[in-house]
Amino acid sequence: MGLVIAVISGKGGVGKTTATANIGLGIAQNNKRCVVVDFDIGQRNLDMILGLENRVVYDLVQVMDKEATLRQALIRSKVDENMFFLAASQTKDKTVLTSAKVQKLVANLKKEFDFVILDAPAGIESGYEHTIEFADVAIVVVNPEVSSIRDADRAIGILDSKSQKVKEGHEVGKYLIINRIVPAMVKSGEMLRSQDILEILSINLLGKVPEDRGVIDASNQGRPIILDKNSQAGQAYKRIAGRLCGQEVPMLDIESNEKGIFGKLAGMFS
Amino acid sequence: MKGNQFSVKVYETVVENEEQFISFFDNNYTLFKDHLISIRGHLSKEIRDYLKSKELNYVHNKTIPRSRPRKEVENELIKESIEIKEDLAKLSEQVKNNLTVLDTIVRSGREIKIEGDLLLLNRVNSGATIETSGNIIMTDAVEGNVRCHGSFLMMGPSPKANIIFNGIVVENDLLKDKLNKIELINHRIVITPVLKKEKSWV
Numbered sequence: 001m002g003l004v005i006a007v008i009s010g011k012g013g014v015g016k017t018t019a020t021a022n023i024g025l026g027i028a029q030n031n032k033r034c035v036v037v038d039f040d041i042g043q044r045n046l047d048m049i050l051g052l053e054n055r056v057v058y059d060l061v062q063v064m065d066k067e068a069t070l071r072q073a074l075i076r077s078k079v080d081e082n083m084f085f086l087a088a089s090q091t092k093d094k095t096v097l098t099s100a101k102v103q104k105l106v107a108n109l110k111k112e113f114d115f116v117i118l119d120a121p122a123g124i125e126s127g128y129e130h131t132i133e134f135a136d137v138a139i140v141v142v143n144p145e146v147s148s149i150r151d152a153d154r155a156i157g158i159l160d161s162k163s164q165k166v167k168e169g170h171e172v173g174k175y176l177i178i179n180r181i182v183p184a185m186v187k188s189g190e191m192l193r194s195q196d197i198l199e200i201l202s203i204n205l206l207g208k209v210p211e212d213r214g215v216i217d218a219s220n221q222g223r224p225i226i227l228d229k230n231s232q233a234g235q236a237y238k239r240i241a242g243r244l245c246g247q248e249v250p251m252l253d254i255e256s257n258e259k260g261i262f263g264k265l266a267g268m269f270s
Numbered sequence: 271m272k273g274n275q276f277s278v279k280v281y282e283t284v285v286e287n288e289e290q291f292i293s294f295f296d297n298n299y300t301l302f303k304d305h306l307i308s309i310r311g312h313l314s315k316e317i318r319d320y321l322k323s324k325e326l327n328y329v330h331n332k333t334i335p336r337s338r339p340r341k342e343v344e345n346e347l348i349k350e351s352i353e354i355k356e357d358l359a360k361l362s363e364q365v366k367n368n369l370t371v372l373d374t375i376v377r378s379g380r381e382i383k384i385e386g387d388l389l390l391l392n393r394v395n396s397g398a399t400i401e402t403s404g405n406i407i408m409t410d411a412v413e414g415n416v417r418c419h420g421s422f423l424m425m426g427p428s429p430k431a432n433i434i435f436n437g438i439v440v441e442n443d444l445l446k447d448k449l450n451k452i453e454l455i456n457h458r459i460v461i462t463p464v465l466k467k468e469k470s471w472v
Contacts, residue, residue, distance in 0.1 A: 149396075153377045153397065157378060202393065
């Protein structure tokens with residue numbers, strides 16, 4: 001049975017879909033069978049970021065309504081054979097989702113894959129609730145700014161009350177990705193420090209991703225940044241995927257941006 | 271006041287036959303000389319003189335309080351103490367019913383309304399609201415809204431919190447110490463430190 005991960009953020013535009021695509025690909029690179037599912041019904045983006053927009057024939061709503069089989073709707077990634085994608089419907093809206101339909105779909109995906117990653121829509125409406133309802137763990141993506149953190153806090157609160165696992169008396173694992181960190185701004189005090197964010201949200205840290213100019217171009221090209229070996233953000237996602245696959249990957253202090261002991265010493269006296 | 275408490279042995283009897291009485295006391299003199307003799311009924315002059323001559327202490331037709339068996343006394347004492355305990359239990363129940371202790375994080379969007387007092391041992395995040403009819407003590411960081419209608423409110427320095435105490439806005443700058451007590455005295459907000467700020471030597 002696979003692990004169902006919901007990628008959530010509350011606020012839009014913090015990099016949820018980018019994180020989903022990169023983590024999915026990263027897990028696949030670790031030789032695990034992985035499917036990423038776009039749950040943002042009516043506003044699908046994940047297909048573009050994965051470069052699979054022209055391959056979408058059937059979407060998850062059609063699978064739920066039995067207009068297509070799961071096998072027909074699953075799209076294999078061009079870059080990694082372990083990675084699959086299930087598209088959202090672009091023409092319908094999130095009101096078509098029901099708990100029973102989502103539960104069935106998630107259960108079927110769990111049987112086939114090691115990791116099932118659900119890309120939640122922004123906001124905290126029904127579409128979001130259906131995404132988290134049957135998730136085993138949640139990855140919370142935030143940017144180091146107050147509005148993103150407050151919205152994530154709200155999303156976590158809803159997760160803690162609406163998730164099926166919580167209703168059964170278990171706890172949903174919650175892991176934090178701090179995205180788009182600008183080390184210089186953290187240093188100058190303009191940007192929130194990671195430890196402050198962790199204190200506010202009080203969940204475990206999964207990884208920190210620095211701001212990277214390459215991300216936008218990677219999305220436009222449909223080649224997730226994790227494929228770029230020179231990208232700092234790509235490397236950060238690689239480490240995150242490794243941690244999710246159970247590897248011990250040390251947390252890099254990307255905020256101080258200085259490498260090695262000399263850099264740290266220099267930082268102390270500057 | 272000083273006093274001593276001691277027990278006395280009492281022999282209580284009725285004079286039926288004077289000769290018999292005198293011979294009984296003559297025979298058992300050694301036993302009765304330390305006793306208090308309580309005589310009920312008629313007491314003749316002869317007997318009185320006899321008791322006096324023998325220097326025996328006696329009382330006539332007096333009610334002497336009897337000590338009850340130890341067990342009975344103990345039981346009564348226990349009963350009294352139970353009654354006291356029950357009162358305490360009632361009081362603590364009252365406090366318990368009135369006090370809510372929360373140790374979960376209060377996240378954005380959550381609204382907690384409490385009748386009575388609240389002890390909160392975790393954060394109140396931005397966008398969350400805490401409202402009580404009683405007092406509040408908060409030990410962790412507060413960034414949300416606080417509405418307290420009790421007689422006091424205790425919290426640490428909270429530059430981002432929105433605090434309204436009995437309908438009056440509390441200025442965040444006034445909460446300087448590690449734990450501050452906010453009270454309403456004569457329609458004025460009074461803030462006193464409960465725990466002083468820890469000194470940092472770094």
